[in-house]
Amino acid sequence: MRPSxxxxxxxxxxxxxxxxxxxxxxxxxxxxxxxxxxxxxxSARFEDQDQATAQVVLEAAASPSLGLARDTYLxxxxxxxxxxxxxxxxxxxxxxxxxxxxxxxRDGDLLGIITExxxxxxxxxxxxxxxxxxxxxxxxxxxxxxALTESSEAFTQAMNxxxxxxxxxxxxxxxxxxxxxxxxxxxxxxFLGFFFQKPEVIASKKLSSTQVARLKLxxxxxxxxxxxxxxxxxxxxxxxLTYRLFKFLNSPFFGVIQPITTVQRxxxxxxxxxxxxxxxxxxxxxxxxxEKTSQLPLLSAQRARFLELLGSGRPDVATDELFLxxxxxxxxxxxxxxxxDLVDFLPLTDALKATLCGRPSLxxxxxxxxxxxxxxxxxxxxxxxxxxxxxxxxxxxxYAQAMTWSEEFFRVAG
Numbered sequence: 001m002r003p004s005x006x007x008x009x010x011x012x013x014x015x016x017x018x019x020x021x022x023x024x025x026x027x028x029x030x031x032x033x034x035x036x037x038x039x040x041x042x043s044a045r046f047e048d049q050d051q052a053t054a055q056v057v058l059e060a061a062a063s064p065s066l067g068l069a070r071d072t073y074l075x076x077x078x079x080x081x082x083x084x085x086x087x088x089x090x091x092x093x094x095x096x097x098x099x100x101x102x103x104x105x106r107d108g109d110l111l112g113i114i115t116e117x118x119x120x121x122x123x124x125x126x127x128x129x130x131x132x133x134x135x136x137x138x139x140x141x142x143x144x145x146x147a148l149t150e151s152s153e154a155f156t157q158a159m160n161x162x163x164x165x166x167x168x169x170x171x172x173x174x175x176x177x178x179x180x181x182x183x184x185x186x187x188x189x190x191f192l193g194f195f196f197q198k199p200e201v202i203a204s205k206k207l208s209s210t211q212v213a214r215l216k217l218x219x220x221x222x223x224x225x226x227x228x229x230x231x232x233x234x235x236x237x238x239x240x241l242t243y244r245l246f247k248f249l250n251s252p253f254f255g256v257i258q259p260i261t262t263v264q265r266x267x268x269x270x271x272x273x274x275x276x277x278x279x280x281x282x283x284x285x286x287x288x289x290x291e292k293t294s295q296l297p298l299l300s301a302q303r304a305r306f307l308e309l310l311g312s313g314r315p316d317v318a319t320d321e322l323f324l325x326x327x328x329x330x331x332x333x334x335x336x337x338x339x340x341d342l343v344d345f346l347p348l349t350d351a352l353k354a355t356l357c358g359r360p361s362l363x364x365x366x367x368x369x370x371x372x373x374x375x376x377x378x379x380x381x382x383x384x385x386x387x388x389x390x391x392x393x394x395x396x397x398x399y400a401q402a403m404t405w406s407e408e409f410f411r412v413a414g
Contacts, residue, residue, distance in 0.1 A: 017199035021075065021170065021192045029190055030073030030097070034199055073097050075125060075170075080104060083113050093121030097142065100124060102132035114139055125170065130161055140167050147183055147193065148173040159186040232263045245278070280304075280327060281409060298410055300330045303370050306402035310366070310390060317362070325352055325363055326370060373399060 018031040077099040078088055088098055098117060104110060118124060118139055126133040127144035143162040149155045162169045163186065171183035174193030183191060245266050246259075260266050267275045281301055303326030311322040328346055332339040343353040355363040369384040373395065385395050 019192060019199040020196060021073070021190055022196055023190055024184060024188075026196075028072065030075060032075040032099075032192060032199075073123075075099055077101065077127075080110065083110055083117075088117060088122060089120070097123040097125050099127050099144065100133070100136070102128035111136070127172075129158075130165075137165065137167075142170050142190070143167050144170045144172055145183075145188070146173055147171050147179045148175070152182070155182075156186060159183070159188065163187040229264070232267055245282075277323075280324075296330050296334050298406055299374075300327050301406040301409060302402050303327070303329055305405045306370060306373075306399050307366055309398040309401055310369075310388075310395065317366070321349065321352060321363070322366060324348060325355060325367060328356060329367060329370070331356075369395070
C-alpha cells in the first residue's frame with residue numbers, strides 16, 4: 001500500500017513585544033524588544049534564554065510591523081551564547097543598541113566581542129550599577145538607571161553617578177508622572193516604562209522551511225535558463241510532490257501502459273508546458289495550510305485559467321503572466337499574511353507584484369475583472385471588459401471553461 005503524502009505544514013504564528021522609548025520631549029526614540037510566547041502574554045516566559053533571544057531577533061528582523069525609520073533605535077538584551085554566536089549581526093547596526101547587564105559586563109571573555117560589535121557600528125547600553133561595569137564604561141553609548149529602586153534617595157544617587165560620566169542616561173520603569181518628572185529633572189535623556197505605554201505584542205506569520213522551499217521551486221519553474229534535469233533532481237528530494245506526480249500520471253485518466261516510476265520520465269511524458277502548469281497547481285495546493293478551506297486553491301486555479309483564456313492570442317499581454325496573476329491572487333488569504341510579505345518569494349515580474357499588492361499596473365484591470373465577475377458586479381464587468389477590448393460573451397465563456405478545467409484538474413490530480 002502506498003504511503004499517503006505528508007500534510008502541508010501550517011503557517012507558524014510568531015510573537016515578540018516592543019516597548020516604546022521616548023526622549024525628553026515625549027517623542028518616540030526607539031523600542032525595547034522583548035520575548036513573548038503568545039499574543040496575550042504580558043511578560044516573558046521561556047525555558048531557554050538563548051532560544052528566546054534568537055527568536056526575537058529573527059522575528060524582529062523579518063517583521064514589516066516594526067517599520068523602523070533610520071533614526072529609530074532597537075534596544076535588546078542578548079545572552080552570552082547569543083553574543084558569542086554573533087546573533088546581534090542579524091539586526092541593522094545603525095539601529096541596534098545592545099543592552100549589557102552586570103553579569104555580561106563581568107564576563108571577561110566577552111570584551112573582544114563587545115569591541116568588535118562597537119567597531120561594526122552597534123551601540124552599547126550598560127544596565128546596572130556602575131561598579132559592575134566600570135571596566136567597559138569606555139565602550140558605553142548609554143547608561144540605564146532603574147527608577148524603581150529601593151528609595152528615591154537611591155535613585156537620585158544612581159542618576160547623579162550616571163550623569164557625571166557624561167554618557168546619555170535612559171531611565172527605565174517609569175510608572176508615574178512624578179517619576180518621569182524626577183528622572184527628567186535629574187538629567188535623564190530617554191525614558192521607558194508603563195507610564196507611557198505597556199509593551200505591544202507584535203504577532204506575525206512565518207512560512208515554514210518546507211513552504212519556502214516550495215516557493216523557491218516555483219521560481220525555478222519560471223527561470224527559463226533552469227534545465228529540467230535540475231528541476232527533476234529537486235523534485236526527487238520532495239517526497240510529497242513526487243508521490244502526487246506519480247499518482248497523477250498513473251491514474252486511469254492518462255491510461256499509460258507502463259507505470260511511470262521516474263521523475264525524469266514523468267516530466268518528459270507531460271512536456272514542459274504541462275509539467276509547469278501541473279507543478280504550479282500542486283505546489284500551491286500543498287502550500288495551502290490544512291486548516292484552510294480547499295476552495296481557495298480551487299478558486300486560485302480557476303482564476304489562473306480564466307485569465308489565461310482571456311489573454312489567449314493577445315499581443316499586449318503574456319498568458320503565462322496572467323495565469324500566475326490568477327494563481328497567486330489569493331495567497332494572502334491562504335496564509336493570513338499580507339501580500340507584500342509574500343511576493344518576494346514568488347516568480348513574478350515587478351508589474352505582477354505591484355498588482356497583487358494593490359498598486360496600479362498594466363494587470364490591475366485583469367485582476368479586478370476577475371474579482372468583479374465572481375461577485376456578480378455585472379455593470380463593472382462590462383466597463384472593465386470594454387477597457388480590455390473584450391466582449392461579455394467571451395468573458396462568460398472563458399469563465400465557464402475555467403470552472404470546468406479547474407474542477408477536472410483537481411479531480412484527477414488530487
